[in-house]
Each structure stands twice: as C-alpha cells, then as structure tokens.
Amino acid sequence: MNSARTGLLLIAPLAIVLVGAFLVSVLLLAPTSFREYLPGTGIVPDSWTLENYLRIATDDFYREVVWRTLALGLGVTAACLMLGYPVAYLIVRGDPRWRLPLTLLVIFPLMLNLVVRSFGWIALLTNRGLVNNLLMSLGIIDEPLKLMFNLTGVMIGMVHIYLPFMVLMLVAALQNVPRDVEAAAATLGSGRMHVFTAVTLPLTAPGIIAGSILVFVLSISALVTPRMLGGPTYQVMATLIYDEYMQLLDWSSGSALSFTLVAIAVAIIWLSNRAAKRWAGLA
Amino acid sequence: MSRLVLEHVEKRYGTVPVVKDVSLTIEEGEFVSLLGPSGCGKTTILRMVAGLVEPSAGSIRIGEKDVTNLPPNKRQIGLVFQSYALFPHLTVFENVAFGLRRQGESGNGFSARVREALALVRLADYGERYPRQLSGGQQQRVAMARAIAPRPRVLLFDEPLSNLDAKLRDEMQIELKRLQAELAITTLFVTHDQSEALSLSDRVCVMHDGIIQQYAPPEDIYHRPATAFVASFIGKPNRLSGTVAGNGADGRIDCGQGLTIRAAAVAARAGSAVDVFIRQEAIRLSTTPEAADNALAGTVAMRSFSGAHVQYVVRLPNGTELVVETPSSGPASDLAPGSAIHLLVSAADVFALPAAGRAS
Structure with a gap:
C-alpha cells in the first residue's frame, strides 16, 4: 500500500513530463496516420483509410526500408556486442591502473558532437578519402572501395557512435559477477573457456540484453548518421520519416511509419526480454 | 582422498610477504584447521592449494602428484566459499551436478550421485529450487554438496560458517563434523573462530604473520601453547x-x-x-x-x-x-x-x- 504510493510519487515527475510532452503529442498524430493524403492538395480532412499502413507492408520500397532498418539495427547491435565485450572485460578484469584511462577512452567520443563524428567518417570513407587513398597508394586496390552511401558506411559510423553505450552497460554487468562464483567453477573442473561460457556469460546476460536493447533502439531510430553516411538515396526508416514530414509534407505516411517503428521496437524489446529471462534462468 | 603436503610455500605481493616459508602435511582423511586472525595468510594458503593464487616459492603436493603449477580445474579439489558462490542461474540440482558433468558423467548413475550428495546435506527435496529461494544455511549446504559430489581428493573450506548467525553456525558445525567423519576426505578448514577450529579438527595449525605458530591436536593447542x-x-x-x-x-x-x-x-x-x-x-x-x-x-x-x-x-x-x-x-x-x-x-x-x- 504505502510502497505503491511511494513508487507512484517517485515516478510522478518523469511521468508528467513524458505524458505531457511525449505521449499526448504522439497520440495526436495517431488519427493523422489514418488520413488520406493527396499530393498537391494535402491531408484530406475526415477521411479514414488503412492505406498508409498497408503500403508499408506491401510496397516494395517501403518493405525494403523496413527490413534494412531492422538488419542495420541487428547488425550494429551484434557488432557493438562483439567489439564491446572484450573491452568491457579488459576494463573490469584487467590491471586496475588501466581502468580509469580505458573508461575515459570509451566515453571520450561521446563528448564530440554527433555531426562532427559523422563528418569525420565521411573524410575517412569517401572515394577519395583517407582509407581509399591509403589502400590505393599501397597498391592493394586499383578502384576505390565503396565505403559510403551503403550498408558498410552506415554500419561503421553507427557502431562507432553506439559502442560506448554498450561497453558501459557491459562494464556494469561484469562488475556484478562475483569472482568466487567463477573460481568455484574452476575448482569444479572448468577450464577458462568453460568458466566463461557456463558462468560469466549467463551472469552478464542482463547487461548484454540491456545494452543490446539500448543500442538497437538507438540505431533503428538514428537520423543524423544514416543521413550523412547513407546519403539521400540509402534510406532507413528514420530518414524516410524525416523526408515524408519535411520534404513531401506527407504527414499521413510519416505518422504511419513512425507508429510502425515504435511497434517494431516495442515488440523486439518485449521478445528479447523474455528470451533473456529464460536464458539466464531468471524466469 | 589423498595426503596434502606443502613444502616451503611462500607468497609475496610485490615485496610484501603474506605467507613465509610454510611447510605443512595433512594426512589422508585428516581434518586440519588453519586458525589465525585476519591477515595472517591462512586464506592465501588455501587459495594456493586450490590453485587460485600462485605461490612465489615452494611446492604443493596432493597424493603423489605435484600440483604447484596446475590450474584449479586439474587439481580435483572441492572448495566451499564463505560467500557460498553458488551458480545463481542454475538449479540446486544443476549446481551439484556441475562438477560431475565436468568429469564427463551422465546417465542414471549420475543423477543418483547428485541426489546422494543432496541427501548427505539433507536437501534431497530441494533439487528444483534456485539458490535465491534458499536460506543462508541451506545455500551453504548446497555449496558443500557441490564440493563433495565429484569426490574430490582434498576438501577446502574458506570460513564457510562465518556468514551464518550463531545458532545456525552451531548446527552447521555439527553437520560438518558428521559429514567429514562419514566421507573421510582430507580436509583443510580455514577459520578465525577458535571454537570452530578446536571442536572440528584433528589438528589445528595456528598462524600469525604468515608463519605457523603451532601445529598440534586441539588439546595441545589449548593446554600447551607453544608461543x-x-x-x-x-x-x-x-x-x-x-x-x-x-x-x-x-x-x-x-x-x-x-x-x-x-x-x-x-x-x-x-x-x-x-x-x-x-x-x-x-x-x-x-x-x-x-x-x-x-x-x-x-x-x-x-x-x-x-x-x-x-x-x-x-x-x-x-x-x-x-x-x-x-x-x-x-x-x-x-x-x-x-x-x-x-x-x-x-x-x-x-x-x-x-x-x-x-x-x-
């Protein structure tokens, strides 16, 4: 009773801000996503249609963008996990003297503006950029590699930008693994690899899941990096929504796409949470 | 079951000696306590026997085998931690089965052995529970069953009872003595509690500042202190x-x-x-x-x-x-x-x- 009221009071400030500034305005968009849009005329008032949603499910262009966004999200998440886990492990289990410098190194990119970092990648990845010039001067390649305006470029940029979030989540998770539990597995006959797979990995599952959800949601909703490294033609859902709203003024399609993105994100968070609980024996 | 022999074992962290030239023999099936105040090096000795800490000098033998340079998983030991250190993501049954599975056991005999170990610590009906659903005393008994199940050659206890309240500690002490008498496994028991050491052990090794002060039966330690x-x-x-x-x-x-x-x-x-x-x-x-x-x-x-x-x-x-x-x-x-x-x-x-x- 009392604890329920205390809980309510504790979330009240954030809840008020979120409901007022976020939920209400999002819900106001909901009717718009069911309105008809006529190019040149605009949104038809009092019309009602499922066309905007059906198009996302049936139109090849839209479907490709949706799949690309999901693939990109999964790819970025997987890459961040693969690259981030060893770093997090080193930070937590390595020489304590290196802990602070390493953590600062991980956080440092977050201090730079997103646009600046994405520009940095453009300088590196364009046809006459640093990477291609170097490889061509060394005679390793004759033609410049296509590193931008495609999946490769967007992946590279987004992995770099979201890696710190993943590492910080994994550091927190690894710090919560008791050393004694790992030692217990070793005394019971586990080699180092088996200690890792049978004990460390499952015990860090909550951190892996939390970090993955965070990176996944951030990357499927990212706008700046896909726009800068993907260019105007390589679209993901976020850039498409932006274009529908700001360039085509087709608010109806934009709203429908936004709700689809939210629905996908929520569904994936829910599913992965369930899977994680089962995996870590916490169900 | 084997004899445990430490010869001139030393441990230094940098230039700071923690264990200084310790030689100690525990006979087959004997129960020996390492007793001393915190910081006397007793836990370091136990961890060296377990292979979790590398000695700076000296050698450790279990039976006829020199294990000084073997990793913990090759030593066939059972270790019971002060913090219990159960696997929180596994059931009680799977916790106890962990060591047996590592030995490549499976099939009928295998589950029977897990159940036998659980019965020894009177937790036969708790196999399906998770550690967090058990009380502190029950968790400690699971930790013992887990250490015993693979039939280790040496059993090590690192202050296993000090996280329990006084009444439970007395009960567990009796349980432990019964268990050790039944199994007759060579046992090294680390504690700072003298009544625990005196009542459980065949011999007590009193340590101070990384040095063995006296290694003798409990009666001698009490009635004829050497230092x-x-x-x-x-x-x-x-x-x-x-x-x-x-x-x-x-x-x-x-x-x-x-x-x-x-x-x-x-x-x-x-x-x-x-x-x-x-x-x-x-x-x-x-x-x-x-x-x-x-x-x-x-x-x-x-x-x-x-x-x-x-x-x-x-x-x-x-x-x-x-x-x-x-x-x-x-x-x-x-x-x-x-x-x-x-x-x-x-x-x-x-x-x-x-x-x-x-x-x-």
Whole structure:
C-alpha cells in the first residue's frame, strides 16, 4: 500500500513530463496516420483509410526500408556486442591502473558532437578519402572501395557512435559477477573457456540484453548518421520519416511509419526480454 | 582422498610477504584447521592449494602428484566459499551436478550421485529450487554438496560458517563434523573462530604473520601453547609481563611490585622477560583463603553477567587487574564490587613464554 504510493510519487515527475510532452503529442498524430493524403492538395480532412499502413507492408520500397532498418539495427547491435565485450572485460578484469584511462577512452567520443563524428567518417570513407587513398597508394586496390552511401558506411559510423553505450552497460554487468562464483567453477573442473561460457556469460546476460536493447533502439531510430553516411538515396526508416514530414509534407505516411517503428521496437524489446529471462534462468 | 603436503610455500605481493616459508602435511582423511586472525595468510594458503593464487616459492603436493603449477580445474579439489558462490542461474540440482558433468558423467548413475550428495546435506527435496529461494544455511549446504559430489581428493573450506548467525553456525558445525567423519576426505578448514577450529579438527595449525605458530591436536593447542601468540590467541587470557625469577627451575615469575606467579615450566632463561598468560576460565574464586600453587588476594572491581558465566574484574594489591570467568550457577557468582576475594590458579594453567609476537 504505502510502497505503491511511494513508487507512484517517485515516478510522478518523469511521468508528467513524458505524458505531457511525449505521449499526448504522439497520440495526436495517431488519427493523422489514418488520413488520406493527396499530393498537391494535402491531408484530406475526415477521411479514414488503412492505406498508409498497408503500403508499408506491401510496397516494395517501403518493405525494403523496413527490413534494412531492422538488419542495420541487428547488425550494429551484434557488432557493438562483439567489439564491446572484450573491452568491457579488459576494463573490469584487467590491471586496475588501466581502468580509469580505458573508461575515459570509451566515453571520450561521446563528448564530440554527433555531426562532427559523422563528418569525420565521411573524410575517412569517401572515394577519395583517407582509407581509399591509403589502400590505393599501397597498391592493394586499383578502384576505390565503396565505403559510403551503403550498408558498410552506415554500419561503421553507427557502431562507432553506439559502442560506448554498450561497453558501459557491459562494464556494469561484469562488475556484478562475483569472482568466487567463477573460481568455484574452476575448482569444479572448468577450464577458462568453460568458466566463461557456463558462468560469466549467463551472469552478464542482463547487461548484454540491456545494452543490446539500448543500442538497437538507438540505431533503428538514428537520423543524423544514416543521413550523412547513407546519403539521400540509402534510406532507413528514420530518414524516410524525416523526408515524408519535411520534404513531401506527407504527414499521413510519416505518422504511419513512425507508429510502425515504435511497434517494431516495442515488440523486439518485449521478445528479447523474455528470451533473456529464460536464458539466464531468471524466469 | 589423498595426503596434502606443502613444502616451503611462500607468497609475496610485490615485496610484501603474506605467507613465509610454510611447510605443512595433512594426512589422508585428516581434518586440519588453519586458525589465525585476519591477515595472517591462512586464506592465501588455501587459495594456493586450490590453485587460485600462485605461490612465489615452494611446492604443493596432493597424493603423489605435484600440483604447484596446475590450474584449479586439474587439481580435483572441492572448495566451499564463505560467500557460498553458488551458480545463481542454475538449479540446486544443476549446481551439484556441475562438477560431475565436468568429469564427463551422465546417465542414471549420475543423477543418483547428485541426489546422494543432496541427501548427505539433507536437501534431497530441494533439487528444483534456485539458490535465491534458499536460506543462508541451506545455500551453504548446497555449496558443500557441490564440493563433495565429484569426490574430490582434498576438501577446502574458506570460513564457510562465518556468514551464518550463531545458532545456525552451531548446527552447521555439527553437520560438518558428521559429514567429514562419514566421507573421510582430507580436509583443510580455514577459520578465525577458535571454537570452530578446536571442536572440528584433528589438528589445528595456528598462524600469525604468515608463519605457523603451532601445529598440534586441539588439546595441545589449548593446554600447551607453544608461543606467546598462541597463548594470547586461544581462550580468553589475561596477560602479565614479568621476568624469570631465581634460576628459573621452580617456575617462579616476578611480575613486579611484590607479585610472584608460579608456572609449571618456564621456557626461558633466568632473568629474561616473559609474557605470563592466565586464562579467565582457569582462575578459581574463593571467599576464604585456600592453599594453591598461586593463591592471590584481591578485590572485585567490576561484575558482569553474561548468562552461563559471570565475569569479574579483580584488582590485586599491586594494581594489576585480572579478568576472571566463573560459572553463573557456581559459588562466588554474586559478589558485589568491593568484596575481598581469593584467586586460586594451578601452576599448570599458567603459561610463561618468551615475550614476543603480540596478538593483534
């Protein structure tokens, strides 16, 4: 009773801000996503249609963008996990003297503006950029590699930008693994690899899941990096929504796409949470 | 089951020695406690035997096999941690099965062995639970079952009972003794609790500052302490400083200002400084003068009642204060402060040892 009221009071400030500034305005968009849009005329008032949603499910262009966004999200998440886990492990289990410098190194990119970092990648990845010039001067390649305006470029940029979030989540998770539990597995006959797979990995599952959800949601909703490294033609859902709203003024399609993105994100968070609980024996 | 032998084992962290030249043999099936205050190196020794800490020098043998450079998973040991260290993501059954699975066991005999280990610690019906659904005492019993199930050659305990409350600790102590007697596995038990060490062990190894002070059966540790440290650490001793009087043969110690105490034997040269230890519980109280090796008159300065016992602070004529513990149901259990009292101590209960090694 009392604890329920205390809980309510504790979330009240954030809840008020979120409901007022976020939920209400999002819900106001909901009717718009069911309105008809006529190019040149605009949104038809009092019309009602499922066309905007059906198009996302049936139109090849839209479907490709949706799949690309999901693939990109999964790819970025997987890459961040693969690259981030060893770093997090080193930070937590390595020489304590290196802990602070390493953590600062991980956080440092977050201090730079997103646009600046994405520009940095453009300088590196364009046809006459640093990477291609170097490889061509060394005679390793004759033609410049296509590193931008495609999946490769967007992946590279987004992995770099979201890696710190993943590492910080994994550091927190690894710090919560008791050393004694790992030692217990070793005394019971586990080699180092088996200690890792049978004990460390499952015990860090909550951190892996939390970090993955965070990176996944951030990357499927990212706008700046896909726009800068993907260019105007390589679209993901976020850039498409932006274009529908700001360039085509087709608010109806934009709203429908936004709700689809939210629905996908929520569904994936829910599913992965369930899977994680089962995996870590916490169900 | 095997003999455990440590030869000249040392551990230094940087230049700081934690364990200094320790040699120790635990016979097959023997229960040995490493007893000492925190920081004496006892846990480091245990972790070196387990392979979790690498010795700086010396060798460790289990049976005929030199395990000094083997990783923990190749040593066939069972280790019970103070923190239990159960696998939180596995059921009790899977926790106990972990070591057996590592040995490549499976099939019917395998589950039978897991259930047998659980039955040994009286948790036969708890296999499907998760550790977090168990009480502290139950978790500790699971940890024991897990260590025992693969039939290790040596069983190691790292202060396994110190996270439990007093009543549970006593129960677990009895359980542990029963278990060890049943299995007869060579056991090394690390503790800072002297009653635990004395009641459980075949032999007790008292450590201080990384050095073995005395390695002997519990009775010898209690009744015949070898060093001033052991005398000060075991029981509840009063410590007096004195010098060996006369030629030392009659065991007389001059404790200053007219106080002379007789010990059964003095392990020091005449005239040298000694520490004199008299246990609180070895002093008998009497309201009338009686003949004894040491008969001292004093006055009660303070009384405190603690259930089974009453403790007095008694001031001697020369100003020395001694703490005396007496059964609360016995005579002289209700003396008011200021009462005159006689202290009677047998010479055999007075330990006079070369002054050194202060208890921490």
